[in-house]
Amino acid sequence: xxxxxxxxxxxxxxxxxxxxxxxxxxxxxxxxxxxxxxxxxxxxxxxxxxxxxxxxxxxxxxxxxxxxxxxxxxxxxxxxxxxxxxxxxxxxxxxxxxxxxxxxxxxxxxxxxxxxxxxxxxxxxxxxxxxxxxxxxxxxxxxxxxxxxxxxxxxxxxxxxxxxxxxxxxxxxxxxxxxxxxxxxxxxxxxxxxxxxxxxxxxxxxxxxxxxxxxxxxxxxxxxxxxxxxxxxxxxxxxxxxxxxxxxxxxxxxxxxxxxxxxxxxxxxxxxxxxxxxxxxxxxxxxxxxxxxxxxxxxxxxxxxxxxxxxxxxxxxxxxxxxxxxxxxxxxxxxxxxxxxxxxxxxxxxxxxxxxxxxxxxxxxxxxxxxxxxxxxxxxxxxxxxxxxxxxxxxxxxxxxxxxxxxxxxxxxxxxxxxxxxxxxxxxxxxxxxxxxxxxxxxxxxxxxxxxxxxxxxxxxxxxxxxxxxxxxxxxxxxxxxxxxxxxxxxxxxxxxxxxxxxxxxxxxxxxxxxxxxxxxxxxxxxxxxxxxxxxxxxxxxxxxxxxxxxxxxxxxxxxxxxxxxxxxxxxxxxxxxxxxxxxxxxxxxxxxxxxxxxxxxxxxxxxxxxxxxxxxxxxxxxxxxxxxxxxxxxxxxxxxxxxxxxxxxxxxxxxxxxxxxxxxxxxxxxxxxxxxxxxxxxxxxxxxxxxxxxxxxxxxxxxxxxxxxxxxxxxxxxxxxxxxxxxxxxxxxxxxxxxxxxxxxxxxxxxxxxxxxxxxxxxxxxx
DNA sequence: CAGTGAGCGAGCTTCCGCTTGACTT
Numbered sequence: 001x002x003x004x005x006x007x008x009x010x011x012x013x014x015x016x017x018x019x020x021x022x023x024x025x026x027x028x029x030x031x032x033x034x035x036x037x038x039x040x041x042x043x044x045x046x047x048x049x050x051x052x053x054x055x056x057x058x059x060x061x062x063x064x065x066x067x068x069x070x071x072x073x074x075x076x077x078x079x080x081x082x083x084x085x086x087x088x089x090x091x092x093x094x095x096x097x098x099x100x101x102x103x104x105x106x107x108x109x110x111x112x113x114x115x116x117x118x119x120x121x122x123x124x125x126x127x128x129x130x131x132x133x134x135x136x137x138x139x140x141x142x143x144x145x146x147x148x149x150x151x152x153x154x155x156x157x158x159x160x161x162x163x164x165x166x167x168x169x170x171x172x173x174x175x176x177x178x179x180x181x182x183x184x185x186x187x188x189x190x191x192x193x194x195x196x197x198x199x200x201x202x203x204x205x206x207x208x209x210x211x212x213x214x215x216x217x218x219x220x221x222x223x224x225x226x227x228x229x230x231x232x233x234x235x236x237x238x239x240x241x242x243x244x245x246x247x248x249x250x251x252x253x254x255x256x257x258x259x260x261x262x263x264x265x266x267x268x269x270x271x272x273x274x275x276x277x278x279x280x281x282x283x284x285x286x287x288x289x290x291x292x293x294x295x296x297x298x299x300x301x302x303x304x305x306x307x308x309x310x311x312x313x314x315x316x317x318x319x320x321x322x323x324x325x326x327x328x329x330x331x332x333x334x335x336x337x338x339x340x341x342x343x344x345x346x347x348x349x350x351x352x353x354x355x356x357x358x359x360x361x362x363x364x365x366x367x368x369x370x371x372x373x374x375x376x377x378x379x380x381x382x383x384x385x386x387x388x389x390x391x392x393x394x395x396x397x398x399x400x401x402x403x404x405x406x407x408x409x410x411x412x413x414x415x416x417x418x419x420x421x422x423x424x425x426x427x428x429x430x431x432x433x434x435x436x437x438x439x440x441x442x443x444x445x446x447x448x449x450x451x452x453x454x455x456x457x458x459x460x461x462x463x464x465x466x467x468x469x470x471x472x473x474x475x476x477x478x479x480x481x482x483x484x485x486x487x488x489x490x491x492x493x494x495x496x497x498x499x500x501x502x503x504x505x506x507x508x509x510x511x512x513x514x515x516x517x518x519x520x521x522x523x524x525x526x527x528x529x530x531x532x533x534x535x536x537x538x539x540x541x542x543x544x545x546x547x548x549x550x551x552x553x554x555x556x557x558x559x560x561x562x563x564x565x566x567x568x569x570x571x572x573x574x575x576x577x578x579x580x581x582x583x584x585x586x587x588x589x590x591x592x593x594x595x596x597x598x599x600x601x602x603x604x605x606x607x608x609x610x611x612x613x614x615x616x617x618x619x620x621x622x623x624x625x626x627x628x629x630x631x632x633x634x635x636x637x638x639x640x641x642x643x644x645x646x647x648x649x650x651x652x653x654x655x656x657x658x659x660x661x662x663x664x665x666x667x668x669x670x671x672x673x674x675x676x677x678x679x680x681x682x683x684x685x686x687x688x689x690x691x692x693x694x695x696x697x698x699x700x701x702x703x704x705x706x707x708x709x710x711x712x713x714x715x716x717x718x719x720x721x722x723x724x725x726x727x728x729x730x731x732x733x734x735x736x737x738x739x740x741x742x743x744x745x746x747x748x749x750x751x752x753x754x755x756x757x758x759x760x761x762x763x764x765x766x767x768x
Numbered sequence: 769c770a771g772t773g774a775g776c777g778a779g780c781t782t783c784c785g786c787t788t789g790a791c792t793t
Contacts, residue, residue: 009787032787039782059788086786140784147783155781165783274788286786462785474782605773612773623773647770663769675769 002026005074006108007067007094009081012278013113017080020115028070030081034060035093037140042148044141046566049559052141056097064097071098076106078122083109084326085552089136092128102127112293112330113283135552141562142166142544146535149573150528156577157584158523163474167459167467169528169536172476174452175444176517176525183634185440189489191219193433195376195385197231197426203418204429207376207385212436216490219433220501223494225381231426234377234384242366245397247290247318248331248359251461252447252454254285257358259447260404262350263513265479266446267465272351273332281342282334282355286461288454289327290318292359296333300363303337308399314365324457324545333359361401368394372417376426389417406448430495437489443514446479458541476521482629484510519609519632527584531576535569587612590637600640602632611640627662642685651689658692660684671696711748719743719751730755 004025008014011029018027035054037043045051056064071077077100079091091107094100106125110117147165154162193209213219249257251270258269273285292300297315304313320327334356342352370393376385392398444452450464459467471477484507493500517525528536544565550556587603593613598621601612607625609632614621624643626635647661647670656672667678669692676699678684682691708726709719718729719737726743728735728751735755737743 011788030787033785034787036785037783082786090786136785143784145783149783151782161781163782167784278788460785462787467784607772610773616773621773623771625771661769666769668769670769677769 001073003075004078005070005076006078006080009087009090010284012280013284016113016280017118020118026070026074028067030067030090030094031060031063033057033086033090033093034064035097037144042144044144046145046570050141050562050566052137052144054093054096067094067098071100075104077104078106078108078125079128080108080110080121082328083111084328085132085136085139085548087328088129088132089140092130092133095128111289111291111328112296114293114295116295117293129552131554132552134558135548138551138558138562139544139548141558142565145562145566145569149570150532150535153573153576154524154527157527157579157581159520161474162520162524163470164524164528164532164535166535166541167453167463168471168474168476169525170456170458170538170541171449171453171467172471172517172521173525173529173536173538174449175471175477175515176521178441178444179517182440182443187437187439189435189437190214191216191433191435191490191492193219193222193385193431195231195431196429197376198429199418199426205374205387205418205420205426207374207387209383209385211383213433216435220492220499222381222383223431223433223492223499226378226428226431227494227497227499229381229428230379231385231428232377232379233374233420233422233424233426235375236372236420236422237375238370238372240393241369241371243369243396243398244366245316245361245364245401246358246403248292248333248362249355250288250290250320250331251286252288252450252464254332254355255450255464256406256447257354257404258351259445260406261354262347264347264351265513266450266468268347269351270465272348273355275345275348276342276352276355279343280335281339281352283332284329285332287327287329287332288320288322288325288461289329290320290331291327292333292362293330296330296337296359297363299337300333300360304360304364308364312364312396312399314363314396316363318362322454322457324454324542331359357401358403361397364397364400365394367392367396367398374417374420387417388414390414391416406442406445406451430493432494433492435489435491437487437508443511443516445514449515456538456541457545471521475518476524477515477517479513480511480516480628481513482509482511484508516629519604519626522631522633523585523604527576527579531572531579532569534572588632590635590640593641600637602626602635602640604632611635611643613644645685648684650687650692653689653693653696658689658696660687660692669695708743709746711751714748717748717751717755719746728754 002024006017006021006025006027008017008027008029009032011031014027014029018025021027035056037052038055043053079094081087081090081094095105107128108121108125110121143166147163150164151162154164190212192212195207197205197207199205213222254273255266255269258264259266264272270285273282276282277285301313301315332355334352337356337360340356342349370391372389372391374387376387378384446468449468453459453464453467472479486505487508488503488505491502491504493502534540547556547561551558551561585604587601590600590602592598593600596613598614598618603610603612605623609626609630611624611626612621622644626643630639647659650658650660650669652658653671659670661668661670662684663675667682667684668675669678669684669687676695678687678695682695707718708721711717716730720727720729726737728737728746730751737746737754
């Protein structure tokens, strides 16, 4: 019977550590926190030193029961939760919940799961640091007070079920402010010039003018200057440069790279990483640390040496720049560098590959690069073109890994320049001046929002993914892909002694999986910024973190820190309760409806953003829901009035009305109770009855192709070919055909029978 | 894939940070 019990936070970790220790040790886990403030109640006594009431969470009752049993059998209990604020609190809660006394309890910490580190930790036990525990209690109580005092105000003033908090409200604010920045962005155009010169053997040298022209006239004037000018290599320089590898992954950088390179959402990345961790392929995936254990560094070195040769190995240590990092774990790395595949699950493997490459590259040499820049003079202008190229002299870490960037303008890989000589005269092939436009800051992706939050020290590795999903669940933010719009640009081409001006078009503003705020988010954000500027201030977290640090050092009592915050905070809570609902969600007057002479309003209604024609006391007032992507704060009266043209009676086909409208899934026409989606080329506002009729007929033939079998006298039941194979359509029910039945042989009776045996769709069960 | 939008009022919602499965299709 082992006489030592070690309790860590994660079961996967427990399993590994148990392998390192002898028979005298039993290693088990607490599955994270075991006690917390109860869910349904503030549970903080604000009158009494902010005394919190904790309870064992419902899902941890069994864990505590099991732990109690193990404690009884053990002599010494090692509390081995993480070495950070939350970990210290977990140890303390465990000690309280398990009724441990000081003589049987030891606190141990380690920052990597290696045999050495664990054995070392067991030699260096200490007691629980209550100052650190108190810093955690301050953090916990502050978050509870902020969340549970502000959220109910939102329920009353705006809408039920809404929420506010130190982290999520800042995340929403960032997205709202970015959207407004984009809306008010004034795009300027300018003209850049590029040139092509003919070289020997049909080769072409591409060069760019380093400056841009602000106007069309200036660009034109420059091209005219160049017409007939002589071009020559004025200067040829080569410069050595180098590139260094990126550090190994933390949670947030993993989320960013997996998003850019693999297209994963942050929660998808975390689910896959969890699986890799549980199967022992990678180290812990919720970390802010860049450190690698000594064992890992030397394992990487030998893997690199055996794979690429010793010249590629370079021992590196990385230091985090983040002030908020707690570094309780290692960076994310493979547990065994010799393993370069994680098994057969496709996406797990892709993520593992990314982690493996990044960690390995972080211990490899710099890439040595030689840059060549050719400066090209123009006989009758002071300006000059430049052409640049790169030669990789030594690839170093580039052999395995190239980091991607968020920057959409990032330069593509440069090739080598062809052989050139100073003084060489160049023959101009053509010059192109193309209008380009300045771009606003981009909308956030899930991963770039995480990056921003991390930079501001807001949130923790374990909460990035849940925060992103919370703000979507609350209806503040939606992740959408939106089509771009066509935009014209001007282009001049100088070739063969003459300049041609053309107007061309390009698609701009295409957004893939980007975060858009909703109207609710804007109203909530403005309310919070107005009434709780302190809490949604971008540096609020950083400021309170400083105070938590002082508490952790024993320099400040936690209840007085919370007291000082709460006194002011609670006053603003009380003040904000006095604000009228109608002041929070103001209707915007767009103007007058030319048809009726009534006022047109935009506001957030009971069912979402709405346009209203006529005052509230008008019995004939009309409403129309706003469409996706339209905002109360900037919709124009033209756009608003357009909404009233739908639904629109298009005409009559087969004695039934054809109606055009825009639904949840886009524009459609409805006929005889059926919906027909409109293609991009058809507009519900202008579609004619002929076009609609054609569409209906066409969709019917598509349906006819899917039809396997129909029954005379019962048009409720059909056998069809679906996306997932043949199925029976019985009214609104779709029924799978059993494998042993041939769909074309089914009788009506068999179909009815199968349909009746199939239970009603239960839909998505509500989760607790 | 509708059009809806009054007012009353009961009873619900909510935070952040640690952990895994339990749910669906």
